[in-house]
Amino acid sequence: MNGSDTTGTTRRRSDGTRDAILTAARERFAADGYERATIRAIAKDARIDPSMVMRYYGNKEGLFAAAVSVDLKLPDVGALRRQEVGEVLVKHFLTLWEANEVLTALLRVGATSEAGAARMQAIFRDQLLPVARQVCPDPEQIPTRAALCATQLLGLALTRYVLRLPPVVALAREEIVAWLAPTIQRYLTRPSP
Numbered sequence: 708m709n710g711s712d713t714t715g716t717t718r719r720r721s722d723g724t725r726d727a728i729l730t731a732a733r734e735r736f737a738a739d740g741y742e743r744a745t746i747r748a749i750a751k752d753a754r755i756d757p758s759m760v761m762r763y764y765g766n767k768e769g770l771f772a773a774a775v776s777v778d779l780k781l782p783d784v785g786a787l788r789r790q791e792v793g794e795v796l797v798k799h800f801l802t803l804w805e806a807n808e809v810l811t812a813l814l815r816v817g818a819t820s821e822a823g824a825a826r827m828q829a830i831f832r833d834q835l836l837p838v839a840r841q842v843c844p845d846p847e848q849i850p851t852r853a854a855l856c857a858t859q860l861l862g863l864a865l866t867r868y869v870l871r872l873p874p875v876v877a878l879a880r881e882e883i884v885a886w887l888a889p890t891i892q893r894y895l896t897r898p899s900p
Contacts, residue, residue: 727753728760732774737812741771741820768822775813775826779803779834785841792842793892797884800860804868811868814861818869831857842895855894859887 731752735744746767750757764770782799784792804810813830816823831853839853840846863883866875878886 725763729774732770733812737815741816741822777809777830781834781838784838789896792895794888796891797888801880804864814864814869852894856891859890
């Protein structure tokens with residue numbers, strides 16, 4: 708066996724260990740919240756020694772940041788017709804929430820801990836503000852308008868995917884888009900009240 712075979716095997720094993728840690732961490736943070744989740748419990752769930760968690764991620768903060776690293780992959784709204792922005796964003800977020808348990812875990816943790824809230828704020832600040840910047844008519848209102856969009860998108864996610872309120876869960880995707888898209892559109896592009 709040559710050195711490259713050993714390196715490749717070691718890398719695959721290392722990647723598998725990291726994946727197991729991150730999966731366990733997401734589940735544990737979602738179930739227990741940031742404050743109560745422990746490195747020891749996460750390691751047990753991943754079936755590894757706690758020292759391996761520390762080796763890869765340094766501490767609980769580092770692990771949390773890696774476990775809830777989220778790229779919202781927001782569409783380039785500059786390429787859209789201005790009146791399509793609200794609908795495209797709502798559809799995009801519905802797809803994200805339905806396909807990404809990391810976002811749901813982050814929302815749960817964000818509602819119960821400062822670390823989770825700070826992480827969620829950073830994601831929305833770093834990724835939603837640039838979208839708002841492309842379409843808002845008044846540059847001074849960009850942070851407010853992006854925050855108002857976040858209230859709607861996070862509120863939908865909380866009620867549909869975390870709290871699972873029956874009337875919200877029962878809504879078809881098209882109904883959600885029909886209700887929510889005009890509000891997001893108004894927040895981003897209409898003149899201020």
